[in-house]
Amino acid sequence: MLRRRDLLTAALGLAALPRGLRAASLPDRLVVAGGALTEIVVALGGAGRLVGVDTTSLYPAKVVEPLPRIGYIRTLSAEGILSLNPSFLLASDQAGPPAVIDQLRAVKLPLALVEETFAADHVPAKVLKVAEALGQDAAGKALAETIAADLASVRAAVSGLAKPSVLFVLSNTGDRLMAAGQATAAETMIGLAGARNAIQGYTSYKPLSAEAALAADPDILVFPDHVVTALGGRAAIARLPQVSVTRAAAAGRIVSMDSLYLLGLGPRTAHAAHDFATALHPGARLPALPARAWTVA
Amino acid sequence: MAASLAIGAVPLSLHQVMQALMGQAEDARQAAVVWQLRLPRTLMAGLVGAGLALAGALTQGLFRNPIADPSLIGVSAGAAVVTAALIVFGAILLPPGWLPYAMPLGAFAGSLAVIVIVSRIAMVEARTSVALLLLAGIAINALAMAGTGLLVYLSDDRQMRDITFWTLGSVGGATWVKVAALAPCVVLPLLCAPWFARALDALNLGEREAAHLGFRVERVKRLACLAFALAVGGAVSVSGIIGFVGLVVPHLVRLTFGARHSVLLPLSAVGGATLLILADVVARTIVAPAELPIGLITAFIGGPFFLALLLRRRREFAA
Numbered sequence: 265m266l267r268r269r270d271l272l273t274a275a276l277g278l279a280a281l282p283r284g285l286r287a288a289s290l291p292d293r294l295v296v297a298g299g300a301l302t303e304i305v306v307a308l309g310g311a312g313r314l315v316g317v318d319t320t321s322l323y324p325a326k327v328v329e330p331l332p333r334i335g336y337i338r339t340l341s342a343e344g345i346l347s348l349n350p351s352f353l354l355a356s357d358q359a360g361p362p363a364v365i366d367q368l369r370a371v372k373l374p375l376a377l378v379e380e381t382f383a384a385d386h387v388p389a390k391v392l393k394v395a396e397a398l399g400q401d402a403a404g405k406a407l408a409e410t411i412a413a414d415l416a417s418v419r420a421a422v423s424g425l426a427k428p429s430v431l432f433v434l435s436n437t438g439d440r441l442m443a444a445g446q447a448t449a450a451e452t453m454i455g456l457a458g459a460r461n462a463i464q465g466y467t468s469y470k471p472l473s474a475e476a477a478l479a480a481d482p483d484i485l486v487f488p489d490h491v492v493t494a495l496g497g498r499a500a501i502a503r504l505p506q507v508s509v510t511r512a513a514a515a516g517r518i519v520s521m522d523s524l525y526l527l528g529l530g531p532r533t534a535h536a537a538h539d540f541a542t543a544l545h546p547g548a549r550l551p552a553l554p555a556r557a558w559t560v561a
Numbered sequence: 562m563a564a565s566l567a568i569g570a571v572p573l574s575l576h577q578v579m580q581a582l583m584g585q586a587e588d589a590r591q592a593a594v595v596w597q598l599r600l601p602r603t604l605m606a607g608l609v610g611a612g613l614a615l616a617g618a619l620t621q622g623l624f625r626n627p628i629a630d631p632s633l634i635g636v637s638a639g640a641a642v643v644t645a646a647l648i649v650f651g652a653i654l655l656p657p658g659w660l661p662y663a664m665p666l667g668a669f670a671g672s673l674a675v676i677v678i679v680s681r682i683a684m685v686e687a688r689t690s691v692a693l694l695l696l697a698g699i700a701i702n703a704l705a706m707a708g709t710g711l712l713v714y715l716s717d718d719r720q721m722r723d724i725t726f727w728t729l730g731s732v733g734g735a736t737w738v739k740v741a742a743l744a745p746c747v748v749l750p751l752l753c754a755p756w757f758a759r760a761l762d763a764l765n766l767g768e769r770e771a772a773h774l775g776f777r778v779e780r781v782k783r784l785a786c787l788a789f790a791l792a793v794g795g796a797v798s799v800s801g802i803i804g805f806v807g808l809v810v811p812h813l814v815r816l817t818f819g820a821r822h823s824v825l826l827p828l829s830a831v832g833g834a835t836l837l838i839l840a841d842v843v844a845r846t847i848v849a850p851a852e853l854p855i856g857l858i859t860a861f862i863g864g865p866f867f868l869a870l871l872l873r874r875r876r877e878f879a880a
Contacts, residue, residue: 316850319851332850333850333851334850334851335848335850335851335852336722336851338719338722338723338726339726339731339733339851339852339854340852341570341733341845341849341850341851341852342598342733343569343570343571343594343598343599343845343849344570344845344849344850344851344852345850346570346571346590346594346598347569347570347571347572347849347850348850358719360723361723361726361731361733361734362660362661362734363661363733363734363735363736364733364734366661366736367597367598367734367736370593370597370736371590371593371594371597371598372589372590372593447717467717468716468717468718469717469718470714
């Protein structure tokens, strides 16, 4: 009996320890800057606590659409955020400008900056960070483990398949196409889906020339849904001078997906990778991932 | 100024603002909003506006050219290219934490460098040729813009947005440190203004005439350039590029109060400060809780205003 009580006290003591790392009280008026972070907060059941989000927070639409917008993640305004009377600011480490983050620290708004990287395995780590800031460690651990397990299943499913080369076009300005290089969310997702990036030799997204496309000669072209619409459909894309010369265009292998879903690097990443892999490997039968609460909004 | 302190995204009454200023705020956050955000921001907007308008009036007088403004001779572009370079490469080149300090210093250095280069080029046989100054400025401008373009190409998505927003200007990042650094850059040239005023009036008659009237033209030109560099460099370094203030405000003052520099220089500074403080109130409230770049507001006010001015005075151009 005594022993059990001792254990209980010890457990309570341990649970109380990390309090200092968190907001003094559970944040009930939460402002979030960063699309993936907003998704995580909602997945952790925090939708009701949100009082404002930035313009990169677009999902789940039902939750974020009625909320006040604090502007683009890199051009936040200190007073704008404070006007929502928040008790906590959860922001990506990409949020800025730095001077505004300093101002918010100076007025003692409790805030947490969560590191964002392009690594897929960073997603569960991000979930843990958010959960810690919100004081929901247990729920966070469960969510992070589920996402990690789903990522592992996707990796296992594609591990035996041949890796097609993929050219990922992020956006178009008229008929100028921006193609994904290294250090991009697109490259991460291409890798997760059991393929390789056809474009090598530069980072970020850069305009694509016909010669570069020919040199890369991808098996598959990937376009976000909205770009396919903007360019007038797959047939029109296959005729674009920049890509018409590629194997992918000749074979009509043009895949399109919702870019927010595919590139968000939030809790839906494993499911997005699974759907992407299914589209990139049409012959293979990939085992379906279990539906999760945060992937069906 | 009162409006700028009283109006903002956080609703505070004038009474609450007064209480906060006197250190009697009911709530610590209210006091912080006034002391840490609105007051430095208002002061910075005022200083930047004063600096830009004063610099505009100085250049217009110096070049005897009504469309001269700091961006014309490449000063803003020089600051922009250094800032863009720091945005793109700063994280690799500098130890972490230095970038926020390096950016304003870099922008300041960039604008000074352009002025030094341009005025060196324009110096022929110990005399400064104003036409050469303008043309060299335009060349440097093109060069710096190309440099910025190259950096935009090299940048990633986030850096590109940072560069774009910097070129649209903002006084949102105002801190007391920045206000303190900026103040001498604007106040020193302003204090020198009465001394320049008569020489610039004389310069309006022509350089030789001014020299005959007993002004040391070369020294005036050099000092005016220095004052101008200080004001513009300071303003650009803390706020990015804010267009039209330097162009429109001196014109407005000239139309209403005449072209005498003893009146024009100080009133331009006052007018610039007022315009920018008001523009900032609009910038930070119109889309609250987000914020518009202030350069957009000044251009939206400045553009139509300038066109109206031209339409009214079209006759004079025909003559």
